Amino acid sequence: MLHKKGQYNIAVAGATGAVGRKILEILEERDFPVAKLKALASARSVGQSLKFKGNPVIVEELTEDSFEGVDIALFSAGAGVSRQFAPFAVKSNCIVIDNSSAFRMEPDIPLVVPEVNPDAVGENPGIIANPNCSTIQMVVALKPIHDKFRIKRVIVSTYQSVSGSGQKAINELRNQTRSLLDGEAIEPNVYPHQIAFNCIPHIDTFIDNGYTKEEMKMVNETQKILGDSSVMVSPTTVRVPVFYSHSESVNVETISPISAKEVKELLSGLDGLQVFDDPASNEYPLAIDCAGKDEVFVGRIRDDITCKNAINFWVVSDNLRKGAALNAVQIAEYLVSR
Amino acid sequence: MLHKKGQYNIAVAGATGAVGRKILEILEERDFPVAKLKALASARSVGQSLKFKGNPVIVEELTEDSFEGVDIALFSAGAGVSRQFAPFAVKSNCIVIDNSSAFRMEPDIPLVVPEVNPDAVGENPGIIANPNCSTIQMVVALKPIHDKFRIKRVIVSTYQSVSGSGQKAINELRNQTRSLLDGEAIEPNVYPHQIAFNCIPHIDTFIDNGYTKEEMKMVNETQKILGDSSVMVSPTTVRVPVFYSHSESVNVETISPISAKEVKELLSGLDGLQVFDDPASNEYPLAIDCAGKDEVFVGRIRDDITCKNAINFWVVSDNLRKGAALNAVQIAEYLVSR
Numbered sequence: 001m002l003h004k005k006g007q008y009n010i011a012v013a014g015a016t017g018a019v020g021r022k023i024l025e026i027l028e029e030r031d032f033p034v035a036k037l038k039a040l041a042s043a044r045s046v047g048q049s050l051k052f053k054g055n056p057v058i059v060e061e062l063t064e065d066s067f068e069g070v071d072i073a074l075f076s077a078g079a080g081v082s083r084q085f086a087p088f089a090v091k092s093n094c095i096v097i098d099n100s101s102a103f104r105m106e107p108d109i110p111l112v113v114p115e116v117n118p119d120a121v122g123e124n125p126g127i128i129a130n131p132n133c134s135t136i137q138m139v140v141a142l143k144p145i146h147d148k149f150r151i152k153r154v155i156v157s158t159y160q161s162v163s164g165s166g167q168k169a170i171n172e173l174r175n176q177t178r179s180l181l182d183g184e185a186i187e188p189n190v191y192p193h194q195i196a197f198n199c200i201p202h203i204d205t206f207i208d209n210g211y212t213k214e215e216m217k218m219v220n221e222t223q224k225i226l227g228d229s230s231v232m233v234s235p236t237t238v239r240v241p242v243f244y245s246h247s248e249s250v251n252v253e254t255i256s257p258i259s260a261k262e263v264k265e266l267l268s269g270l271d272g273l274q275v276f277d278d279p280a281s282n283e284y285p286l287a288i289d290c291a292g293k294d295e296v297f298v299g300r301i302r303d304d305i306t307c308k309n310a311i312n313f314w315v316v317s318d319n320l321r322k323g324a325a326l327n328a329v330q331i332a333e334y335l336v337s338r
Numbered sequence: 339m340l341h342k343k344g345q346y347n348i349a350v351a352g353a354t355g356a357v358g359r360k361i362l363e364i365l366e367e368r369d370f371p372v373a374k375l376k377a378l379a380s381a382r383s384v385g386q387s388l389k390f391k392g393n394p395v396i397v398e399e400l401t402e403d404s405f406e407g408v409d410i411a412l413f414s415a416g417a418g419v420s421r422q423f424a425p426f427a428v429k430s431n432c433i434v435i436d437n438s439s440a441f442r443m444e445p446d447i448p449l450v451v452p453e454v455n456p457d458a459v460g461e462n463p464g465i466i467a468n469p470n471c472s473t474i475q476m477v478v479a480l481k482p483i484h485d486k487f488r489i490k491r492v493i494v495s496t497y498q499s500v501s502g503s504g505q506k507a508i509n510e511l512r513n514q515t516r517s518l519l520d521g522e523a524i525e526p527n528v529y530p531h532q533i534a535f536n537c538i539p540h541i542d543t544f545i546d547n548g549y550t551k552e553e554m555k556m557v558n559e560t561q562k563i564l565g566d567s568s569v570m571v572s573p574t575t576v577r578v579p580v581f582y583s584h585s586e587s588v589n590v591e592t593i594s595p596i597s598a599k600e601v602k603e604l605l606s607g608l609d610g611l612q613v614f615d616d617p618a619s620n621e622y623p624l625a626i627d628c629a630g631k632d633e634v635f636v637g638r639i640r641d642d643i644t645c646k647n648a649i650n651f652w653v654v655s656d657n658l659r660k661g662a663a664l665n666a667v668q669i670a671e672y673l674v675s676r
Contacts, residue, residue, distance in 0.1 A: 153644050153645070154644075155493050155589050155644075157495035157574075159497070159537045159576065159578070174519065177515060177519060178519055181512065181515060181516055181519075192620040193620070193624055193626075194624075194626055197511075197579065197580050197581050197625075197626065198580060198624055198625050198626045199497045199578060199580060199585045199624070199625055200624065201585070201587070201622050201637075201638050201652045202617070202620065202622060206617040206618065209640065209641070209643065210598060210617065210638070210639070210640030210641070211640060219643065232643070232644035232645075233644065234589060234642045234643060234644040234645070234650060236495075236587040236638070236650055236652065238497065238585075238587065240497065240579075241535065241578075241579050241580070242536060242537060243535050247537045247539070249495035249539070249574040249576065249587075251493050251572060260548060279540070279544040279548065280544065282530040282531070282540065284539050284540060286532075286536055286537070287535075287536050288531075288532055288535065288536045299539070300539050300574070301548070302547065302548030302549060303548070304572045305547065305549070305557065305570070305572060306491050306570035306571065306572040307491070307570075310572075312572060312574055314539045314574065
């Protein structure tokens with residue numbers, strides 16, 4: 001349990017990664033009540049200097065003893081690191097907000113999107129899991145729809161940016177793109193195929209049913225966050241040559257009759273959500289516009305012409321912010337505010 | 339009616355455009371029996387020199403009199419040009435294969451994909467319409483599925499390359515990309531928004547129901563080509579920063595029970611179709627690999643985990659070839675071979 005105080009000691013594990021850096025940025029811009037900030041990373045990053053509120057923060061090595069006196073630790077260093085070190089944080093009475101897939105589907109571990117299921121945090125959390133980026137932005141849009149119309153089935157195709165694979169992938173897209181424009185040969189490294197000027201229908205590894213783990217995250221995490229295993233999701237996840245923000249084409253079939261008009265009204269004015277939907281003025285959410293923003297943006301809301309109880313929409317959000325760092329910080333804010 | 343002979347006089351209207359050039363290339367590579375080739379375009383392109391079988395072809399102005407003595411005219415210069423000049427071609431006893439949207443939904447005009455509905459050409463065609471690129475590759479995959487399992491509903495999200503908007507769009511993607519990498523400002527021109535490193539859920543103009551014309555083409559043309567107005571299509575069409583080939587994420591619900599295994603077998607070894615589907619080896623169709631190829635490539639075929647009678651797949655094809663120029667030339671081949 002978090003002891004109420006004015007300021008909290010915070011640790012960021014994986015502080016030098018794309019999401020880790022974004023967590024520092026967001027803690028600062030939202031003026032989170034930080035007493036002391038620890039930037040933790042693997043041995044090879046030790047000594048690097050990051051910035052927080054104008055002051056240098058020197059990266060320390062992540063060890064079993066890193067969490068003494070820390071109130072909240074935000075992990076973003078991959079599932080292996082979380083599995084290895086989160087239990088030591090918990091032993092030190094530190095609450096872990098974990099951005100990896102390590103604990104998300106553990107029955108006793110809450111999987112939380114603050115606008116959707118804050119109550120799942122429970123009285124005495126040890127580890128709180130942050131959902132996968134592609135799931136978070138979708139459930140923010142689905143939750144009000146589910147509450148009002150009961151969702152039966154979701155068919156989603158994603159357009160995911162490379163920043164979801166970290167800084168190396170951002171560099172790979174930039175370097176590949178430049179090489180190809182200059183007529184030079186390229187060699188894929190982060191992705192199994194060329195990502196520049198291409199779409200790769202493959203994110204994370206394949207499992208036996210022909211889906212990828214990324215796709216099954218959208219299935220399983222959506223059910224867990226909505227607290228309803230009857231909500232069915234049929235996903236196709238695709239990497240596209242975009243730096244920041246994931247876009248998703250979503251078809252939602254509901255049990256009650258639904259209409260685009262009702263959904264536009266329903267989603268307007270909700271926390272964390274913005275309806276941006278005026279096709280006549282060429283207004284719909286775009287990856288480049290949503291990058292750096294906090295909200296989940298929804299547009300192209302329209303009746304499904306093939307099914308009375310269904311709609312289509314297009315949802316975009318910054319995968320490093322709401323899809324990762326911001327959602328984690330919002331969980332921390334929920335912990336200190338309640 | 340086409341009079342049987344050894345070689346035919348061919349005209350290409352819109353010969354200097356991206357699709358027009360591709361038509362010349364494909365007529366040559368498939369050794370189409372061309373007696374005389376006329377390259378037609380608007381006044382401002384007159385005098386340009388194109389190449390056909392090693393010889394220069396000087397572009398002539400497209401006029402009402404261009405089609406005397408021409409057996410087959412392949413139009414690819416936009417709907418306005420087709421509406422204006424195709425009737426004169428027909429008056430000159432020239433069969434028109436029209437790549438524009440001008441006549442596709444006219445009840446008396448056949449809309450043809452040779453692998454799917456060659457018989458629609460009829461005995462005595464005047465104008466034959468070539469379907470839209472995003473429709474062609476989808477129906478090539480859907481037709482065998484519809485024949486065996488009866489399709490009820492298709493939900494499709496597209497990842498369409500810029501070459502579908504012509505040479506100007508290819509240049510725009512290249513120039514925008516380079517400017518952005520160099521940190522320079524860009525000004526969208528062909529598209530309403532930046533296309534480099536972005537996804538734009540807007541192709542062609544919006545209509546009152548909230549869908550774009552491109553989306554409604556996928557609805558209406560699919561029904562017409564399959565000859566079955568009970569096949570429902572719910573589309574979302576999206577422009578992505580890819581030069582060549584369209585990719586599509588397709589969910590198909592059928593009346594009869596269906597399985598990924600059956601569909602893989604069904605689609606294997608068919609004309610014009612290639613199943614490329616071995617996730618364990620990272621094998622699935624990719625835009626960059628399909629560019630320059632003739633076939634429609636299908637992969638990621640898997641059971642829809644949310645519906646017993648449904649599957650998901652990923653279909654990719656070169657939009658300038660099978661999606662436009664190749665399909666038009668194949669219609670011409672059908673005319674001369676039957």
